[in-house]
Amino acid sequence: MEFSWTRHQLQFKTPGGTSRGVLRHKDSWLIQISKGNQYGIGECSIIEGLSPESPQIVQNILEEIPQYLNEGKEFLLQHYSKAPAVQFAIEMAFSGLDSHHPLLHFDTPFVHQQQMIPINGLIWMGDVETMMTQLEQKIKLGFSCIKIKVGAIDFESECNFLAHIRKRFHSSDLTLRLDANGAFQPEDAMQKLNRLSEYNIHSIEQPIAPGQWKETATLCKNSPIPIALDEELIGISSKQEKVTLIQDTKPQYIIIKPSLVGGWQGADQWVSIAEKLTVDWWATSALESNIGLNAITQWASTKQINRPQGLGTGGLFTNNIDTPLYLRGQNMGFDPNKLSDFTLKTCL
Structure with missing residues (x-):
């Protein structure tokens, strides 16, 4: 299996006001897990000041994942149990990899x-x-x-x-x-x-x-x-x-x-x-x-x-x-x- 990622900063059309401040953009990371011609896409999305992960923690984890990738999904989910946004991205990517399309996760x-x-x-x-x-x-x-x-x-x-x-x-x-x-x-x-x-x-x-x-x-x-x-x-x-x-x-x-x-x-x-x-x-x-x-x-x-x-x-x-x-x-x-x-x- 192979792993890659890219940072994708989302830009608000109109600034969003909350009691924690005004949001103009937010960070997100898209990950890809591939095996042969099959691949899955996952998103690691955090809200700074609210998510347990900081941007630096996310990037450190994403740099580290390749060395553990062949241990499999369950190992990764347990290993990063304190990083919920990373866990969700891993779930998405493996789900898409196992599906016949990276955006299909549940047959409903x-x-x-x-x-x-x-x-x-x-x-x-x-x-x-x-x-x-x-x-x-x-x-x-x-x-x-x-x-x-x-x-x-x-x-x-x-x-x-x-x-x-x-x-x-x-x-x-x-x-x-x-x-x-x-x-x-x-x-x-x-x-x-x-x-x-x-x-x-x-x-x-x-x-x-x-x-x-x-x-x-x-x-x-x-x-x-x-x-x-x-x-x-x-x-x-x-x-x-x-x-x-x-x-x-x-x-x-x-x-x-x-x-x-x-x-x-x-x-x-x-x-x-x-x-x-x-x-x-x-x-x-x-x-x-x-x-x-x-x-x-x-x-x-x-x-x-x-x-x-x-x-x-x-x-x-x-x-x-x-x-x-x-x-x-x-x-x-x-x-x-x-x-x-x-x-x-x-x-x-």
Whole structure:
């Protein structure tokens, strides 16, 4: 087997505002594993300051992989157990290598164009006028579930924005999800959640910073808005620790991002634990290119999907990679006829 990689810096069409700052570009690494005429492609996508890996750590690992490549996939996944984005890239590449096309990972109705996956629209933080423009665009495209980033601008302005939305769109017509990215302080989080509940909010992701399990448990128990844990899952790799987190905090939902939780294997374990403990979940991309987004979406298609997934990030970048993924309204589809358009030169 042979291994190669290239760095691919994704450029945002419009800067994306979050409570952690404004994103203008993000790093991604595309890897190739080949054997004869067969090859697989994987994407290692990180978010600096959030992913366990730094860019330097990723590049060090990618330089090192060739010496371990012939040990096989399972060895590599175990060897790089502290690098979830690298694990996901390895899974993707080996899956594509073993498939009859590098972009086919799971044989589900989705990849035969017999199923579509509903997704939410994403509204980045900004001034109220900019956010309203984004909302109007999503509504026009047919989205009925919108996720809004909160916690970076003045709280009253955010409430005014939500109030304006609710004057125009009833909760039966438009579902609102919020994502605080841990921006609230434990001492005033409940007050803010009570205020936000006036706007018929479906859920809020990670209201306070991760690592505060006792405070999070209190919020999950008392919040008028269902809470979804997101960043809280990062860095937790053992099954018992995952079980303990869910049992101790009792969230209403968890958000599963394969690039941050150890690829498909890590994601499957989180799903299994959550479902046994009657906690619901949905999958979300972590700003991957369409290579990673394709892998996440196909994985999601193997599950029983009963709500919109967070997979609408494919249109954010000016230099994304063409894959058979497409959007029709608020539904993600896969056109197998486009597989023949994909070549190695498309992305490497």
